[in-house]
Amino acid sequence: MKKLIQRPGLFVVSILCFFLPFCDISCSANGKKIPIGTVSGFDLVVGKQIQKPENRGVVRNNDITIQSSWAALTLLAALAGLGSYFMNITEDKKRKWAKRSAILGAFCLFFLLFFSESWYRYVRDMPLIFRFRLGFYLSWFSLIAAAVMNWRREVTSVLDVETADNVE
Numbered sequence: 001m002k003k004l005i006q007r008p009g010l011f012v013v014s015i016l017c018f019f020l021p022f023c024d025i026s027c028s029a030n031g032k033k034i035p036i037g038t039v040s041g042f043d044l045v046v047g048k049q050i051q052k053p054e055n056r057g058v059v060r061n062n063d064i065t066i067q068s069s070w071a072a073l074t075l076l077a078a079l080a081g082l083g084s085y086f087m088n089i090t091e092d093k094k095r096k097w098a099k100r101s102a103i104l105g106a107f108c109l110f111f112l113l114f115f116s117e118s119w120y121r122y123v124r125d126m127p128l129i130f131r132f133r134l135g136f137y138l139s140w141f142s143l144i145a146a147a148v149m150n151w152r153r154e155v156t157s158v159l160d161v162e163t164a165d166n167v168e
Helices: 002-017 041-046 069-084 091-119 134-167
Strands: 021-029 032-040 048-050 064-066 128-132
Touching: 002 069, 002 091, 002 134, 021 041, 021 134, 032 041, 032 048, 041 048, 041 069, 041 134, 069 091, 069 134, 091 134
Parallel strands: none
Antiparallel strands: 021 032, 021 128, 048 064
16 A cells, blocks of 8 residues: 555645635735635646636636646656656666655645636736636645655665775
8 A cells, every 4th residue: 555655645635636626816906705606626737618707607618728738747747757767777767766756746736826827817907816626636636646756765775875884
């Protein structure tokens, strides 16, 4: 069980979290918070059409599409980290590939967290508010944990080699 968590398990958790609600989107008008919708991580990757509050119930061409390249890069990084465990390469290279993929994915989610509101600043002079939810945070923390675990295993294996050299 421990190897499953240290190996591809954390990347699987991160990928599965993309199908959970990632964030709630609302806008603020005259001090009132108007809910617009909830999107999953997968919706952010492929794009989801969100109706503006004044267009509710009417299909119009001026609705906004919520899509993020940061979410797409995160999903690709998590898939690459998962795939690294199934490649025919040495264990050391698997750890390095997984660690780099996890770090890339965690940084992409960091950028999504702190820069999402600047991309979709206004809907008809009303600022959009993004409130990130459990799926986002679980994905982010699982990628951070995967990076730390792979880095720790890399340091441990280097120390084991140095200790073996000193014994001889």
